Amino acid sequence: DQxxxxxxxxxxxxxxxxxxxxxxxxNSMFDYFLWYKKYPAEGPTFLISIxxxxxxxxxxxxxxxxxxxxxxxxxxxxxxQPGDSAVYFCAASGRSGGSNYKLTFGKGTLLxxxx
Amino acid sequence: KAGxxxxxxxxxxxxxxxxxxxxSPISGHRSVSWYQQTPGQGLQFLFEYFSETQRxxxxxxxxxxxxxxxxxxxxxxxxxxxxxxxxxxxxxSSPSGRDYNEQFFGPGTRLTVL
Numbered sequence: 001d002q003x004x005x006x007x008x009x010x011x012x013x014x015x016x017x018x019x020x021x022x023x024x025x026x027n028s029m030f031d032y033f034l035w036y037k038k039y040p041a042e043g044p045t046f047l048i049s050i051x052x053x054x055x056x057x058x059x060x061x062x063x064x065x066x067x068x069x070x071x072x073x074x075x076x077x078x079x080x081q082p083g084d085s086a087v088y089f090c091a092a093s094g095r096s097g098g099s100n101y102k103l104t105f106g107k108g109t110l111l112x113x114x115x
Numbered sequence: 116k117a118g119x120x121x122x123x124x125x126x127x128x129x130x131x132x133x134x135x136x137x138x139s140p141i142s143g144h145r146s147v148s149w150y151q152q153t154p155g156q157g158l159q160f161l162f163e164y165f166s167e168t169q170r171x172x173x174x175x176x177x178x179x180x181x182x183x184x185x186x187x188x189x190x191x192x193x194x195x196x197x198x199x200x201x202x203x204x205x206x207x208s209s210p211s212g213r214d215y216n217e218q219f220f221g222p223g224t225r226l227t228v229l
Binding site for chain 2: 032034041042043044045046049089091093095098100101102103104105106107108
């Protein structure tokens with residue numbers, strides 16, 4: 001039962017262009033969403049988050065959009081740089097029951113930014 | 116400030132054995148979470164501890180267990196290892212357990228079961 005889904009295993013973009021990574025969720029108890037970036041042989045690092053009371057959050061080149069009615073969020077990276085090449089994980093958390101104090105992750109999307 | 120450390124970094128075991136992995140959180144962090152990462156399933160939540168108490172547990176069999184000590188260091192144990200337990204085991208620490216923007220992951224322990 002995959003509650004957080006990243007349907008694209010990989011994405012390739014040109015340097016300077018926009019990268020858009022997508023994520024869907026099924027659990028309506030989720031109220032906080034995050035994106036993590038992971039390089040090989042390292043643990044994931046927090047990138048950006050969004051609360052369910054917002055529909056957009058920006059941090060420099062990174063913007064996360066949340067569409068609650070569609071249970072969909074996306075991460076936009078503009079402009080993309082070769083150093084952004086990594087696996088990106090979408091994660092979600094809730095404030096009650098089984099969703100409390102845990103993150104539910106998607107399977108990740110490998111982003112490759114070509115020079 | 117030192118980051119999250121995990122020991123050992125690599126481990127090779129055979130089926131039926133048991134293994135104990137260790138995680139030292141960032142100083143001052145009281146919450147430690149454990150995750151299993153496999154190519155097929157991505158990152159899956161194992162359990163979370165705060166002040167020596169388990170607050171949430173994922174859908175793993177009872178062979179997977181953990182504990183947290185008074186200094187917030189945590190261990191996880193897997194008994195009767197199976198081939199499918201081969202994975203990268205990650206721990207993450209945060210001050211309280213829900214401040215995910217302040218949650219930091221360790222580099223992981225790569226467990227191979229032969």
